[in-house]
Amino acid sequence: MVEALLDGLLRVLQPNALVYMLFGVFIGFWVGILPGLGGTVTLALMLPFVYGMEPVQAFAFLLGMHSVVATTGDLTSILFGIPGEGLSAALVLDGYAMTKKGEAGRALGANLMSSLVGALVGAAALAAAIPVVRPLVLSFGAPELFMLAVMGIAFIASLSGRGARGLARGAAAGALGLLVSSVGQDPQAGILRYTFGQLYLWGGIDIVPAVVGLFALPEILDLMVRRTSIAATAPTEKLTGVWEGVKDCFRHFGLTLRCSLIGAFIGIMPGLGGGVAQWMSYGHAVQSAKTAEERARFGKGDVRGVLGPGAANNSKEGGSLIPTVAFGVPGSSAMAVLLGGFFLTGLVPGPDMLTRHLSVTYSMVWTLVLANVVTVALCFPLLPYLARLTAIRATRLVPFLMLLVFLGAYTANNSWGDILVAVTFGILGYAMVRFGWPRAPLVLGLVLGDVAERYLWISVARYGWDWLGRPGVVVFLVLTLAVLLVPFFQEWRERRAGYVLGGAAHAD
C-alpha cells in the first residue's frame, strides 16, 4: 500500500500530469470566483478534453479544477455575502459579519487556511479509508442515512436564538425550510406538491437561488440604504490582518480538525449532498461555544463560524471521491460528471480501483493535496487586495453585486423562475432579519428535508418498524438527543453560575 501511495505521488509529479493539474487549477480558480459558471458545468465543458489523456493526467486536470472551485467559491461569501457556489452559504453568516466589522482580511485568511487543513484532512481520510471503504459505506443503509439527516436537523436547536422565544422561532423557521423542501414532485410516487400548475416548480425549489436570495439580497439592500462601503464603520487599518486569520485557524485547531472530519465523513456517504457538510459543521462550531453568551456571538462575526464550514467544504471533496471511485456511485452532480471521465479514460470504477489501479486512486488523493496547496499559495498574496474591495462605496459596488446575485441564481436552472425565487427569498430574508428571526434553521430544513424524506420512506417501506432497532440508528439517536440537549444544558449551567455571581447576563 505504501508503495502504491508513493507510486501515486510520482505519477502526479510527472511533468505532463503536473502541467495539466496547474492548468486545471487556473481554470477552477476563475470559475470559483465568478458566479454564473458553476463547477459542475465547467467540469462537463472540460470533459471532452480528457479524451486521449492517460488516466492520471485526466484526473489531475479534472480534480485540480474541481478542488479549487470549492476554495475560491468561498471568497465572495465572505467579501460580499454572496455565496459564490451556492454550497458555501454557511460562510456568509460569520464571514460577511466579520467583513462588516472590517475584518475581511482576517476572515479570508482564516477561511483559506482552514480550507487547506480541510483539504489535507479530507485527502488523508480518503487515503486512510481506502482499505476499509467498502465495509464502511456498505454498513450505511437507508435507516442510518435518515438518522444522519435527523441529527443535522437537530442542530436547529443550536442555531436558534436564546430562550423559549428564540427556540420557537428557530423551530418555526426550520419547519418552513422542511415545508419548502417538499415543493415539487415527491420522490416516491411522483405526486406534484405545491406546484400550482407551474412546470418550474416540478423540480422543487433549488437551494442556490433560495440561499442567494435569503442571505445576499437583504445585505445589498442594507448597503444601498447605508450608502457607505461594506466595512464603513470599521477602522481602516484592520482591513488586512490576513495573518491574524491564519493564526486563528491554529488557535482553534481542534475545531478545524473536527469540522474537517465531519466534512470528510458526510462526503463519504453518498446521497447526502454537498450543502449538508457545511451546515452540519457550522452547527457543530456553534455548539462548541462554551457558554450561551459565547454562542450568541455566532452570526455576528465569530471566526470559528468561518473556520468550521471552510474546512468542511474542502474536506468533503476527498470524502465524496470514495463512493465515486469504489462503487461508481457519484456523491454529487460534479462527481457524476467526473464519473464520465472514468469511462472516457477507460477506467471502470469499482473494487478494481482499490486493488489493481490503487496507484491511480492514490494519484487522485495527491492531486487533491497538491492542487489545494497551489491554490492557497496563489490566493494568499491576493487577499489584502481583495479585502480592500470592502472599502469601496456602495453606489459603485451595488450594481456589480446585483449582477453577481442574479447570475448566481440564474445558473441553477437557466430559468426566470430562478430569479423569482431569489427575489421572493430576498424579501423573506429581509423580513426575517428585520424582525429577528434566524435564517440558518430555514436553510438547514431546506437542505435536509429531501434527504430525510427519501430515506425515511425507504426505511419504512423496506424494513417496517424493524429499522428502529438497528445499532447504527440507535447510536445516531443518542447523538441527536445530545445535539438537542446541549444548548439547554449550557443555559441551565450558566443560570446557576449567574446566580452565584449575582448577575443576570441575559439579553436577547
Next chain:
Amino acid sequence: MRRTVVVGLTVLALLAALPAGAQAPFSGKTVTILVGYTPGGGYDRMARIVARHLGRHLPGNPTVVVQNMPGANSIVAANHLYNVARADGFMIGLFNRNLILGQLVGVEGMRLDMRRFQWIGSPAEETDVFAIRADLPYRHVLDLRRADPPLAIGATGPGANTYDFPLVLKAFLKLNLRIISGYPGSADIMLAIERKEVDGRAGSWSSLKPFVQRGLIKPMVRTPSANPELRGIPVDQDLVTEAVAKGVLKLRAVPNKLGRPFVAGPAAPAELVRAYREALRKLTQDREFVAEAERAGVEVSFTSAEEIQKMFDEVFATPPGIVRVFKEFFRFE
C-alpha cells in the same frame, strides 16, 4: 433610364445573393443543442459527445454548443423549442424519450404536439433490463413468481424505467416483487443492492452492464433489442399471451428504440432539417464518434426520422382499451 437602374440593381442584388446562396447554410453559424437535463446525466453526456463531432458533418462546419435547460423531465426545454425559440433552425433539442408516451396519456404542462416536431433521428438505443442479485437462487425469470418473501426492488420513482418496468413485470408476468422507490439515482440503487438492502433493479443495459460483468447482478428479462449481447435473455412480450398485456408491454418499450432522440423545431427550414438528418446518419458511422460514445457506455445505433415518424403513428393508433390500462402503469411525472 429608371427601368435600367431597377434592372441593374436587381441583377446586382442577385449577384450578391448568389454566393451567399451557394455558400453552405451553416458556415459561420453556431448550432445549439438544447438538453432537457442538468450536466451529469446520460442525456447531457450524449449531447456533449454529439456536439463535439456533429459540426464536421454539417455543410459549413458550424460550431456546436450544448445548453442545459432542466425541468419537469425536459418538458420545459421541449416547450421552449416548440413555442419560444427562434424558428431559424439553429437550435435543436435532445429531450426525454418518454415524452411521446407523456403526450399519449395526456400529461399536464406539455404545450406541444410531438408529431409536429421535425425529428432528426437518434444515434443510440436503450434496452430495459431487469436484474437481480447474482447470489439469489432463482434461474429463470418466471421462477420469481414463487419468490418468498417477495423480492425487494429498488427504484427511483414513477416515470423512470427503474420503476415502470418492474411495475408491469409484476402486473403482467405475475412476478412476486415489492417495489421500494425513492432512491435519488440509479447508482444509489446499485449501492443498495451491494449492501443487500434490495434484491434487484431495472435499468438501461448500458448502466447495468458493468455490474453484470462484475458478477454482482444477473439479467433476468428485457425489452426487445437488436443487441447481440442480450440474445440469451427472455423478452417480456414473449412471456405473456393476453392481447392487452402484450399491447401494454409493447407500448412501454417504444421509447427505447428512440434512445436519445434529436429534434428540430416545427418551423425550422426544411433545408437545415435535411442537413441535420444526413449529418446524424453519417455521425453514427463516424469511427471517432462511435469509439468515444462506446467508451462512454452508449449503445450506438441509428434510428432515422422516418422510423421515428412511423413509431409515433403506431403509438397514436393504439386502441383506447390498451391506452386505458397503460395509463394505470405509466405516470409521466
